[in-house]
Amino acid sequence: MLQSLARSVRATASYSPTASTSTLRPFSSSASPSFLFNRPKAPTANKLLKELDQAQKNDRLDLISKLYPSLVTESQSRPPLPSQLNHDLLQSVMRFVSRTNKFNLLLRIFNDLPALGFTPNHMDHHILLVGMASSGKLDKALKWIHAMKASHGMRPAPADWNVIINGYRQAGDLEGMRSVVDKMRKAGAEPNVVTFNSLISAAFELGQLSEVRKTVEEMASSGVTADLWTETALLTGFVEAGELGSAREVQRRLLARLKSGEESEGLDEAALNGLLKLEVVERGFGGGLELAERWRDEGRPLNERSLSTLAVEGAKGLRTVEEGVRLLEDLEDATGLAADRRAWSIVLQGLLAGPGGLPEALKLHQEARDRSIQPDSTMIQPLLTALLSPSSSASPESLSVAKELYDDLSQASRAYSTSPDHSIYITLLRACADPIHPDLDFSRTLIADMRERGVRLDGASAPWHIIALMRASSSYEEAFQAYDQIRALDVTALDQKAYNAILSAFTSLSFPSSPLSNSDDLTAPQLLIMEFLSDMRHSSPPSPPNSYTYSLLLTYYSRTSSASASQIAHLHSLLKLDINLDPDTALFNSLMGAYSRVGAFNAAYRVWETMLANSRNEATRVDQTSLSILLDTCGHDGAATALNRAERVWRDVAEGRVEGIEKRNRNNWEAYVECMCRFGRFEEAEKGVFEEMGVRGEPSPTSSTLEILLKMTRRGGDERWKSVRERVLREMPELWGEVKDVAPFGEEGDLQVPKA
Template sequence: MSLSRTVVRLRYPAGSFTRPVLRPSTLRRFFRVKRDQRRFLTTKHTSSLSYIPDVGIIVDKIRRCISTQNVGALHQQFYGLFRMLSGEGKDKHTTPPLTEGEIHNVLLSLASSGRHHDLDMVVKILLDLPMLCGAEVGVKEYNVILRGLIKNGNAQTILNWLMDMPQKPKNITPTLVQWHMFFEWCAEAGMAKLLHHSVSKMHRSGRRPTVKTFEILFKAHFDTGAPIKKFYDSLDLMDNNSLTYDENFANFLYDGFVKLGLADRAQEMKNVYWKRFSKKSRATDPEVIERMESIEREAEQNGIVAAVNLCKSLQRDGFTLVPHILTLLIRRTHRLDYLRYAEAELHIKASLIHWAILVSNAVRAGDLTGALSIYEESKSSGITPGAPLIHPIVNALCTTSSSLDDAAIDRALELYKDLAEAAPVPQFKQEQQPQPEHRHSPGPDANLYNILFRAFGVSKNVRKYFPIAHSLLEDMDARKIELSSPMAVASLAIVVMRCASSFDDALKAYKRICKRPNVPPIDAKGYQAILSTLTRLSFGHREKLPSVWHYFEVVKDMRTAGVEITAPVYTILIRHLALLSAELPREERDALAAAVRRAHDHLTLDPSFTPDTVLWNQLMDCYQRVGLFAEAYRVWEMLFITGRFNQASVAIIIDACGFANAWPMAAQVCLKLTKHGFKFNLRAWNTWIECMCRVGKLDDALKVVCLEMGKDQPNIKPDVNTVKVLLSFAARTNQQDEVMDRIKRYLPQLWHTLPTEINGYLIRERTAVVDPK
């Protein structure tokens, strides 16, 4: 039966449950639940009766899953294995059950799938690797995972994995080989834009690009016929990473353009490369460079002791040990004992830069406590606090979440105080010299103030930091430091707005900050933060709802400043009004509904902006949440007539019909959609099921789930969420047993995958582990 025929039938009172291939009397027998069949469903679950297979059985099943690449079954079997090895069977199994090669095959299969829960399982396996196969996590395992991710082909997932590697088991910094595996795949796939973006971000993982990295990038530009601007942008990126002139790369550039038949351009680019990078060329003996590289390679591959021994060996051969050697030895670690060992063995005193490397690596690995400990140890060792030491920690303390606690901000302020006292204002004035590009000032700089102001802006206790913000502004003036970031200006405006006593005061305070001398104009991101703050302001009973007038006064400022008005400008307000609908008492709903209508008026009367489907969907959802079903339906009709609706639009209007108890309207929506050949996705199907349940058609909803849902759509099947919807409404009439019995009869595969407890309902019969075969 098609969806349209189902809708036509369901527009009237529910009748018999029919299907062309089965007689109604037969179906009634199938769906009748006997008393003895309900008993197993309501008996309390006892975990001791569950069947727990032997480790050997689970391992055999894992091996079969590896050969068939059954990722779903791998999850099930590994959870059982973890339970056995760390729980009841922990003392019985001392020998690792799997080989390293088998684990590598498992990691490859999971990474090739690339879904979030598969990658979570990858991390879980890495954490328990010694227990599973007796091996330690190393570069080999991450190479296998990377090959799987590349096989999956989601470039953003690969980039995220490489960037987060320092925070994953063993805190391993991705190697150049691993980065280049990814870059070469990007180049072969023609993703030069993503490749450029990834190269610009890779330093955050603790690994900087090399000339070889840029050879891959420029080759991608050559292969894709990129415009000349892309080549200049990539040269800028080389410059930002402080690379030096390389004759081989110059020839590579020249040859690349010549092969494209652009000889004139080839000479031009070679000359540009020479002019920009020749002055940075290090007049260093190639043999010295080779020895430096060998020391760094030895430290990374074989550890600090082996690298220090190599340094001593080279020193005996006449090689001079310089402080930069310490940098090479600790570049990939945040272990303080490594630095202490290298200092003592090589008789080289660590400088602020070396301590800053350890701090940065600790922060990058997610060890903020360790970073603070290293910082305190540096002060005990006589290191004067400097920006390279303090910046990473302050940034980590102040950007860990959108709502910071006082302890984190207070600790950041203590670090700021250390830095300010190390470079006091009078000294700063006497030594006022221009700082080299891309370098921090000796004391607090604009970036540090920007971070602190942003932290004040999101603090729950903003009034506590309001006077501190003023004192920091005075300190900036004394040090002749100007606010350099539009976001910092916006953050200051947010602080004063949140400390205002009314919407009028908040608007005046925001304008005062914007008029401060020498502040940069607020950008789109800053304005969005200010608008978001404005929606959340509340000043007692009289001014509890967001002020739409004040909101659009800020929008007017945006337009005057030449900032483009985009969808988020309206989304921020509409989404917040929708959220308020669940919090406000019923007597305040009229005022909330009026605010939604006014926002809609601004949206339709704005000649500079054309709303997209996503924004219309949000407005439709907002209308239905505040109880204005008629307005929501009018938005839907506009979307349907113009053909601009999508799956989300359908789910929202069906949901609105259900809450408004407007079954005829829901049926009409579905009939029109089926006439247009529209196919529901899983979310729309589940919303349709919920709508039927909400208007009192539980029996019909259950029949649709068992016999009709996704019938002509191979990739659409009822899932756990579908069952949860049915059970939530069945509980109101004590029909849970009937629902579960029908699911078991008609959807046995789904029934076997359901969790033991759903919405408080216990499933009693399935205790044995299901064989994935």
């Protein structure tokens, strides 16, 4: 296999999307059914039930997702229900699903119970809470547990509350855990030893040792007796925190139990592993190995975690695959256990960190596969990370090796516990979007696999991967498909902000003319833009286009080579017809600016007048940006009426008669200077810069202000231009060195000090 891993990337067929609108989004639709003359008989409910039972025993989430809906359909369409369909079996399936990312499936099973003849009991509610907590739906879990008594006649037990508390622990939210404990007490359920053990473990995980000690004191004052898990959590936590003095106190208590024979009443593998961890820290790998051998001879209950505890220390400084294999064999001899995936993964990471690096780690992986060690994500992720480091572009050869590793992981087993996880897909998708060596064909394969396995990208990572794959695409259609395929994994992952970020990235792309375009323009096809807007309107939760969305499109389509007043008017009609839109000043400014850029000056003025007419509405009245856009529009218009408008508005603002603009900013002044120069009113422009700016609370000119003045005064001839240059040097020498002038024939160069 190692030789296969090292092969260069295989040639793949190039992708050529179809331009037909009828097949625009085939990846979001079901495949066309084929007609079968000999259609196979549908499996019976009894057969489906048997397969469902076997699927949950075999850790096959993919099969459960398909079999359960078929079982319900078949059972309800052909009564009576199968005699072997019982509540215990459904609860067993629910327990399995509750530990996965298929919460919707779990909720469906729960909701189907009455229709299948079973009344949901307390255990069903508990399992549902486990599913909510494991999938991060903590707010929903809290609402559910508060409603259990009123809606279902069931009083939540401490175990139910502990499920939610542990959910906050998984999220690293100790404050949230304590908040739930308070709610638990108010609801009449007292925290038990499991509650306090979770708080202790969370405090250790967050490095808050003072909180650990506070929780232990609170536990004692509440009359809750520490159990074996409490002592184990304290021992392990203190060892990992380097608090060896405290760890030895816990060690003495555990050893006392061991000598008194209490181990037969509960001293289990976890406690032994805690003691073993302390031994390794204090006496090194050799001391830990010696203790494990003694316990093995005494018949102590060592497990695979004992072996892993030793492997962590022994893997430090490994140089070659031979040393790694020898270490694992020594551990197997010392513990009497076979090294599992976890132990192999620890040794593999030790090799990656050592001088041998990736080549030796790949050899160890091959050795593990030769010994029939089933890989999982924990084993493969470090290799992928080393191969596809984000800090450097992944070569086609390294991506080829990564593909081989992924194929082996995904095909070796369909069990949920050994399937590729979220991090595997994120790493590979990032590599596929590499701008130097993109591989969009493989990204489509990954996304299809994710969809089949029910693996989703969260709301934070989904937009990132969509945008990265878009930028690696070779056409607008290919970029849109990258977006659409990832969106199809979970339509709830994108919110309004994410859609706008994706649309912004899409409109910033630049490709040759598109088959879906109506012209030779290089802009994004409007048909695809409309698909984006449609997705936003029909998203869940609702994320309809907002002012930012339309502002983005107005700016984009007013700057294209084919921009026209009719195109902007069409967008204007869309936003007027959008009943979900709440317009604001920024949107009106974008609309006014868009009309101005396409030469529809009268339409731009109407937008300004509309804003003035609605000046009592703070959300839509004019602001300083509106003023700059209006002045710029007047300057480009060039008509006498436009000059009159510019001068009138400028005067009204100065005299405080325009609600929404309390004072003029530097951008306003620069727009005014340029406007006056376009009309040949150079004296007014110079007066504004040299006499009016910087006095009576007005902003002072900067180098950019002077550059605009110098550039625009060329319209008045060389003599005027030279006169302004000399005035700048004479009156504003402190800005002279920062100013860049516009040299003859439009070439930019640094200002030179005029000769006397």
